[in-house]
Amino acid sequence: MRWRAVIGPLIAPAMTAQSELSQVTARLAEVQAGIDRAAGFTGRAASDVTLIAISKTHEAPAIMPLIAAGHRVFGENRVQEAQAKWPALREEMPGVALHLVGQLQSNKAADAVALFDVIHGLDRPSLAAALGKAMDAADRRIPCFVQVNIGAEEQKGGCAIAEVPALLKLAKEADIPVAGLMCVPPADLEPAPYFALLAKMARDSGLTGLSMGMSGDYETAIMLGATHVRVGTALFGGRPSL
Numbered sequence: 001m002r003w004r005a006v007i008g009p010l011i012a013p014a015m016t017a018q019s020e021l022s023q024v025t026a027r028l029a030e031v032q033a034g035i036d037r038a039a040g041f042t043g044r045a046a047s048d049v050t051l052i053a054i055s056k057t058h059e060a061p062a063i064m065p066l067i068a069a070g071h072r073v074f075g076e077n078r079v080q081e082a083q084a085k086w087p088a089l090r091e092e093m094p095g096v097a098l099h100l101v102g103q104l105q106s107n108k109a110a111d112a113v114a115l116f117d118v119i120h121g122l123d124r125p126s127l128a129a130a131l132g133k134a135m136d137a138a139d140r141r142i143p144c145f146v147q148v149n150i151g152a153e154e155q156k157g158g159c160a161i162a163e164v165p166a167l168l169k170l171a172k173e174a175d176i177p178v179a180g181l182m183c184v185p186p187a188d189l190e191p192a193p194y195f196a197l198l199a200k201m202a203r204d205s206g207l208t209g210l211s212m213g214m215s216g217d218y219e220t221a222i223m224l225g226a227t228h229v230r231v232g233t234a235l236f237g238g239r240p241s242l
C-alpha cells in the first residue's frame, strides 16, 4: 500500500508524541493523587506541597510532554547539564521554575545563580560565601535550602547536624534568603525518622520550608511536613544507570 509509505512518516511522530503525553499525564496524575492523599491525611492542603519534577539525565523530548501536561516546576542536579537543556526549553515555555537539587561547587555559584530559581544544596560556609557574592554580583537573591547530612553519612553531601545553626547564621549574614532545610535520607533505611528529625530541626530554627521525599517516599515525607518533594523516576520512568 503506497499511502502508508507516504503518510506513515507523517503520523508516526504525532502518535508517539500523543502516547507519550498520555503516559506522562497519567504518571503526573498518579503522583498528584499521592500528594493529595498524604496532605489530606494530615489536614494540609495539597497546594502547600510543591512537586519538583527531577528531569536530570532526561532530554527535551522527555521533558516537553510534562510541560504540555501543565507542569511548570523542574529540578536538575548538575549546573552544566541544566545549562545545556533549559534555556531553549524556557524560551519555548516561559514560566518554568528551575530548582538545583545536587551538590554545587563554589566555582559554579555564579552560573547557578544566573540559571536557577531555587538552590537546594547549600551545605558549607565556603558555598554560602560564594553564593552570597554571586547574588550580589547578579543583583538577584535566590532562595536556598540548607542541605543537612541527616544520616551522618561520611560519603554524603550536606551540612553536619551540629553545624546547621552556624551555617544558617552565615547565610543570613551573606543576605541569602533561606527557604528551609533539605535532606536525602540514607538509602535502604526507613526514611520516616530522618524526615521527622529534619522537620524538628526546621521548627527549632523557625524555618517553614522542608525539601524532602523522592519517588519512593514522597507520601511519607509529606505526612511529616514536606513542602517540596523531588520526584524523578515516578514521573519520567527509570534513568540509565551511570
Ligand SMILES: *Cc1c(COP(=O)(O)O)cnc(C)c1O
Pocket: 054, 056, 077, 101, 102, 184, 214, 215, 216, 230, 231, 232, 233, 234
Ligand atoms: C535524583 C534526585 C531525586 C529524584 O529521585 P527519584 O528517586 O528518581 O525520584 C531527588 N533528589 C535528589 C537530590 C536527586 O539527586
